[in-house]
Amino acid sequence: MKGSRRLGSALVLGGGMAGLLAAAALIEYVDTITLVERDRLPDGPEVRKGVPQGRHLHGLQSSGVQTIDTLLPGTQESLFAAGAHRIYMPTHALFYGPHGWMRQYPGEHFTLGVSRPLAEHIVRRALLGHAHVRILEGAEATGLIGDARRVSGAQIRHRGTGERENVDADLVIDATGRGSKAPQWLTELGLPEVPTTVVDAGLAYASRVIRPPDEATGRRFPLIALQSDPRSGGPARVGGLMFIEDGTWMVTLAGTKGVHPPLDEEGFLRYAQALRHPLIGELISQSTPVSRISGFQSTANHRRHYDKLRTRPTGFLVFGDAATTFNPLYGQGVTAAALSAVALREEFARGPLDEEGYGRAQEAIIRATDIAWAMASNEDLRYPGTEGPAPSARRKLLQRCSDRLRITAACDPVASQALFKALTLTTPPREVFNARTLRALLRGPRHPAQYDLPPEHTGLPAPTVCPPRPSTAAEGGSAAPAPTTDPTYTDETHEGRTPMLESETEKKAVVAVLERLVAAWSEQDARALADVFTADATMIAFGYLRKGREEIATRMGEAFQGPYKGSRAVGDVVDVRLLGDSAAVAVVRGAVLAAGETEVTAENAIRSTWALVKQDAEWRVAAYHNSPVKEDMPV
Numbered sequence: 001m002k003g004s005r006r007l008g009s010a011l012v013l014g015g016g017m018a019g020l021l022a023a024a025a026l027i028e029y030v031d032t033i034t035l036v037e038r039d040r041l042p043d044g045p046e047v048r049k050g051v052p053q054g055r056h057l058h059g060l061q062s063s064g065v066q067t068i069d070t071l072l073p074g075t076q077e078s079l080f081a082a083g084a085h086r087i088y089m090p091t092h093a094l095f096y097g098p099h100g101w102m103r104q105y106p107g108e109h110f111t112l113g114v115s116r117p118l119a120e121h122i123v124r125r126a127l128l129g130h131a132h133v134r135i136l137e138g139a140e141a142t143g144l145i146g147d148a149r150r151v152s153g154a155q156i157r158h159r160g161t162g163e164r165e166n167v168d169a170d171l172v173i174d175a176t177g178r179g180s181k182a183p184q185w186l187t188e189l190g191l192p193e194v195p196t197t198v199v200d201a202g203l204a205y206a207s208r209v210i211r212p213p214d215e216a217t218g219r220r221f222p223l224i225a226l227q228s229d230p231r232s233g234g235p236a237r238v239g240g241l242m243f244i245e246d247g248t249w250m251v252t253l254a255g256t257k258g259v260h261p262p263l264d265e266e267g268f269l270r271y272a273q274a275l276r277h278p279l280i281g282e283l284i285s286q287s288t289p290v291s292r293i294s295g296f297q298s299t300a301n302h303r304r305h306y307d308k309l310r311t312r313p314t315g316f317l318v319f320g321d322a323a324t325t326f327n328p329l330y331g332q333g334v335t336a337a338a339l340s341a342v343a344l345r346e347e348f349a350r351g352p353l354d355e356e357g358y359g360r361a362q363e364a365i366i367r368a369t370d371i372a373w374a375m376a377s378n379e380d381l382r383y384p385g386t387e388g389p390a391p392s393a394r395r396k397l398l399q400r401c402s403d404r405l406r407i408t409a410a411c412d413p414v415a416s417q418a419l420f421k422a423l424t425l426t427t428p429p430r431e432v433f434n435a436r437t438l439r440a441l442l443r444g445p446r447h448p449a450q451y452d453l454p455p456e457h458t459g460l461p462a463p464t465v466c467p468p469r470p471s472t473a474a475e476g477g478s479a480a481p482a483p484t485t486d487p488t489y490t491d492e493t494h495e496g497r498t499p500m501l502e503s504e505t506e507k508k509a510v511v512a513v514l515e516r517l518v519a520a521w522s523e524q525d526a527r528a529l530a531d532v533f534t535a536d537a538t539m540i541a542f543g544y545l546r547k548g549r550e551e552i553a554t555r556m557g558e559a560f561q562g563p564y565k566g567s568r569a570v571g572d573v574v575d576v577r578l579l580g581d582s583a584a585v586a587v588v589r590g591a592v593l594a595a596g597e598t599e600v601t602a603e604n605a606i607r608s609t610w611a612l613v614k615q616d617a618e619w620r621v622a623a624y625h626n627s628p629v630k631e632d633m634p635v
Contacts (some may be wrong), residue, residue: 011036011154011169013141016051017116018320018337019175020123024071025345027130030171035135036156045082045118055294056207057240057252058116059331061424062086062109067338071345072126077566079122083245084114085523086568087223089420092519094221096277097406098229104515105413106570106590108598109424111331113222115209115244119334141181144172144316148190151316171353173317178298180322182306186313195308199388200300201380203236203327205254206261206268207294210287211247218243219519219528221283226275230382231403235259238329239272239280248290251280254329257385263293299327300387301377307363314358317365319344324369327380332372335425340368371425374398401433404441414440506619507576510584510612513619514573521569521592526557533621534613540625566595571608582614589629605629 010030012023015037023033039050047054069076080086087093088110095102112119127133138159145153145166153168174182183194212218222243228236235256244250253261253271261271273281302325306318320337343364347353353361378398381391391399405422408415418437421427433441513532520528530553533539539546546552556564571590578584588608591600608626612619 006031007170008032009169010034010171010173011141011167012173012175013154014175014177014320014322015039015041015124015135015137016175016177016320017120017123017334018177018322019173020120020127021068021071021334021337021341022173022175022319022344023133024068024123024127025341026171026348027071027133028345029348031132033130033133034167034169035133036139036141036154037135037137038140038159040137041124041135042117042121045115045121047117051116051120052296052298053328053333054116054120055291056116056205056296056328057242057250057331058114058119059333059335060112060114060119061331061335061426062111063424063426064335064338065110065112067335067342068123071338071341072123075123075126078126079112079114079119080524082118082122084112084118085222085243086110087113087242088522089223089424090416091515093223093225094279096224096226096279097410098227098231098403099407099410102410102416103413105416106572107417107420108570109420109426111223111242111424113243113245115250118245141174141176143181144185144189146189146313146315148311149313151189151313169315171315171317173319174322175319177321178302178325180304180318182318182322183304189313191311191313192309195305197303197305197377197389198300199377199380199386201236201327201383201386202257203254203299203329203380204260204295204297205252205299205329206263206271207250207252207296208268208289209244209291210249210251210284211290212243212249212283213286213288215247217283217286218247218249221249224280224283226277226280228276230379230399233384235385236383237271237275239275241280241283249283249287251284253280256383260297261295263295265293268293296328299329301325301327301373301380303366303373303377305366307359307366312359312362314353314355317344317358317362319365323366324373326369326372326376330372330376330379332376332425336369336372339425340365343368371422371429375422378402401441404444408441408443408445411445412440506578506584509619510576510586511573513612513621514571514586514588514610517621518569518571521567524560524565526553526560529553529556533624534615537621538623542626564592568593570600584612584614584619586610586612602629 007030009032010026012019012033012035015035019035023035026033039048042048065076088107090102090104091107128135139156140159141154142157143155144151145155145168151172153166154172155164156167157164174180187193221241224241226239228238230236235258237255237259239253241249241251253268255261262268269281269284272284275281304318304323306323319340321333326332326336344361347357347361347364351357377388378395380386381388381395382399405415405419409419414436418432422429422432517529517532520532530549533549533552535549537549537552539552546555569590569592571588573586574589575587576584588610589605591604591606593604606626607629608624610621611623613622
């Protein structure tokens with residue numbers, strides 16, 4: 001690396017996730033990096049005062065996880081080793097949207113089942129593994145050193161003693177979050193006010209950690225999202241539940257102006273049971289509280305347009321929530337910060353940050369959050385009483401497109417994949433809305449939008465048929481239509497695969513067994529995978545014969561530590577036949593994707609045959625055999 005590209009020192013104000021990621025972007029380009037953090041930091045993954053989000057449901061999307069791993073290699077593996085787990089969407093998740101339950105199509109994008117304190121602890125530990133990075137705890141910045149042309153450091157106050165000092169630095173990055181004082185600091189240096197856009201739906205939420213009645217129940221319900229219907233004209237009532245580390249759930253209930261969730265035990269449960277579907281309420285009532293109920297109300301979307309300032313000082317950048325803040329409900333903040341960190345690192349890689357370079361870097365940081373900002377602000381503007389600019393014709397068009405995408409994604413695999421590419425910030429809109437997706441949207445839903453819970457989620461604790469709760473007068477809605485039946489259907493190809501699910505209870509139960517195996521493989525859990533088989537089952541995979549549940553568990557455990565480490569299985573059931581009351585045969589087309597692979601190709605595609613038997617009212621795999629995919633026999 002050319003010496004001219006390096007900086008001697010950098011101050012990063014704020015030691016939360018945004019500050020940690022901003023510092024990670026500087027590792028190769030700055031000799032000494034100091035993070036300034038108000039809190040005294042815990043030794044482990046504990047909630048701290050400076051991160052109120054630590055007590056609430058936290059979204060870390062697959063694009064964010066993978067981006068963090070490029071900044072701090074090994075982070076992803078450390079997260080999984082500490083108890084975090086992938087929740088593929090919508091494969092393992094239950095989404096109840098305006099049009100009912102979304103079908104659980106195979107998906108390659110995931111959210112991470114993890115608490116905010118654990119995620120931050122792992123990232124902080126990885127960052128501090130670099131000898132030239134340190135954290136100054138119990139200290140806060142009270143101003144900038146310099147003038148309108150150049151920032152050369154920050155004024156620091158030590159909170160324990162009240163002592164103040166000026167700390168010089170070649171670069172200062174403000175990552176102090178929603179409460180950033182950067183606009184005030186810049187006006188004190190003689191710069192104009194920073195233009196700001198605010199969209200505030202008045203959302204408040206309440207959260208707690210609970211322990212499910214057993215581990216199996218927790219894994220059956222790794223993610224539930226009960227969404228509102230913005231078309232009703234009433235306020236939003238939503239709920240989310242996620243299986244995190246230590247066998248616990250994080251549950252969050254939220255509502256916009258007029259319908260904030262209560263913080264007392266009885267009110268919290270009553271609010272959950274009154275959502276558009278009672279599933280989360282039923283699960284809460286059967287669970288054991290682990291934490292107190294915590295509330296949070298600072299949820300407005302703020303965008304401070306540092307990129308539009310005509311005069312900007314060199315040596316100073318604003319990052320993360322200090323620049324663009326999103327309604328936390330959408331779970332995009334950390335992922336957007338990770339994308340901004342990569343954008344910052346790319347600007348450093350281009351060359352030294354002169355006056356033009358600092359402007360370019362600030363614009364890149366903010367531009368990396370454009371998609372998340374558009375999604376969050378557009379959605380919030382749909383609810384009554386939201387403070388913000390009047391929706392433009394363009395915004396209204398985007399909202400209609402969003403409605404069309406959601407209703408089609410509920411029962412179309414192509415639209416479903418496009419939706420989760422957008423929600424996980426994986427793909428820019430221009431690529432999400434490609435020709436294939438547009439054809440799906442123009443065609444619209446091919447099957448009834450209303451869809452009952454998948455078979456593995458019926459029975460206890462959820463009822464077999466779950467019609468949406470009618471909207472109340474307070475929500476400005478009318479009675480919801482009754483759910484339609486779910487007849488046999490066959491969808492069009494999904495990434496070259498043909499999923500087919502059928503409505504008969506037993507066939508759905510067979511499919512559920514195979515989905516359990518796929519989930520266990522993704523978790524690299526050899527014991528859970530083997531438990532899908534009968535005690536004397538045979539498994540022929542890639543030519544290797546394994547006989548008996550114990551041998552399958554042993555050999556798969558070895559494989560997950562060796563050639564299959566980090567891999568995942570994907571597949572779609574193309575045929576299920578019942579051979580009487582207690583036997584079935586299923587044919588699946590899919591693949592085993594190695595770590596980093598996302599696509600099923602002609603080279604890695606396999607077909608497999610599954611023989612299942614019903615023992616003690618439960619379906620298990622008695623025999624399995626796979627082979628490479630061939631489309632026709634050679635002549």
